[in-house]
Amino acid sequence: RMAGHPYAAGGISVTVNATRDASDEALRTNLDRHRTEALAQGTTCMETKTGYGLTVADETRSARLIATSEIDEGTFLGAHLVPQGSDPDEYVRLVAGEMLDKVAPYIRWADVFCERGAFDAEQSRYILQAAAAKGLGLRVHGNQLGHGPGVQLACELGAASVDHCTYLSPDDIEALSDCDTVATLLPATDLSTRQPLPDARALLDAGATVALASNCNPGSSYTSSMAFVIATAVLQMRMTVEEAVRAATAGGAHALRRTDVGTLAVGARADLHVLDAPSATWLAYRPGMALTHAVWRAGRRV
Structure with missing residues (x-):
């Protein structure tokens, strides 16, 4: 990526191979390291996904490791990519059948990469409907690489969140403003x-609910810094500081359908990120600076 190669150059497959070869201990250590890194920067509630195993055994292992970690939310992303050498239709049936059966006890959510080169609308719908029948909440990766059906599908199925939303048509923006996704x-x-940034201003002005997230992963966004995400949203996406902070906290909580995090209120979990700054404006005013003074999670200083 740093050499300028495009996202479609095979990064997911590289990470799939590395994940399959890694021991449980190595994967657990890596997960804990990234969680600790994010927590130290003030991220107190985290969701992570499978999606780098793409076999029944490896996806189940990933789901089990997430479930036995201190990560708050786990998501099944067996529909991340069709593995090399696999028949797409057969793999879709595997994901929606045996693979889903095995991972369902360990996770709360199911996600599909509804994008060209991954899964089309019908394949995505088939998998997501199977997941909903198992009682899982739905999420969608959509409209990342170009205009596509992901946003409309997410709204149609009542998904909690559609992630990316880089390329949106007026109809997509209207759909998001009319649904709870x-x-x-x-x-x-x-x-x-090296993609365009999403049109956050158009979404907010239309009344859509917006969240901000890091999408920390080795292939396309190897950062867990939500301060960096907020600064980018303010400086480059025409969000106000208040809108960006709300999207990074309450917006993310709503994307997880949680009321105990993302806000300071009676009955909430008492997660707190205290800045060494006069105000939250400094998250954008001093981008890239270490502004964390202290972090509390569930009422305990970490």
């Missing part, structure tokens, strides 16, 4: 992959 924007990914 959160538009989760991932600007660090767009910067890393």
Whole structure:
């Protein structure tokens, strides 16, 4: 990526191979390291996904490791990519059948990469409907690499979130403003992959619910810094500081359908990120600076 190669150059497959070869201990250590890194920067509630195993055994292992970690939310992303050498239709049936059966006890959500080169609308719908029948909440990766059906499908199926939303038509923006699906924007990914940034202003002005997230992953956004994401949203996406902070906190909580995090209120979990700054404006005013003074999670200083 740093050499200018496009996102479609095979990064997912590289990470799939590395994940399959890694031991449980190595994967657990890596997960804990990234969680600790994010927590130290003030991210107190985290969701992570499978999606780098793409076999029944490896996806189940990933789901089990997430479930036994301190990560708050786990998502099944067996529909990340069709593995090399596999028949697409057969793989879709595997994901929606045996693979889903095995991972369902360990996770709360199911996600599909509804994008050209990955899964089309009908394949995505088939997998997501199977997941919903298992009682899982739905998420969609959509409209990252170009205009496509992901946003409309997410709204149609009542998905909690559609992630990326880089390429949106007026109809997509209208659909998001009319449904309860959160538009989760991932600007660090767009910067890393040299894509346009999402039109956050159009979404907010239309009344859509917007969240911001890091999308920390080795292929397209290897950062867990939500301060960097907020700064980018303010400086490059025409969001106000208040809108960006809300999207990074309450917006993310709504994308997870949680009321115990993302806000300071009676009955909430008491997660707190205290800045060494006069105000939250400094997140954008001093981008890239270490502004964390202290972090509390569930009432305990970490």
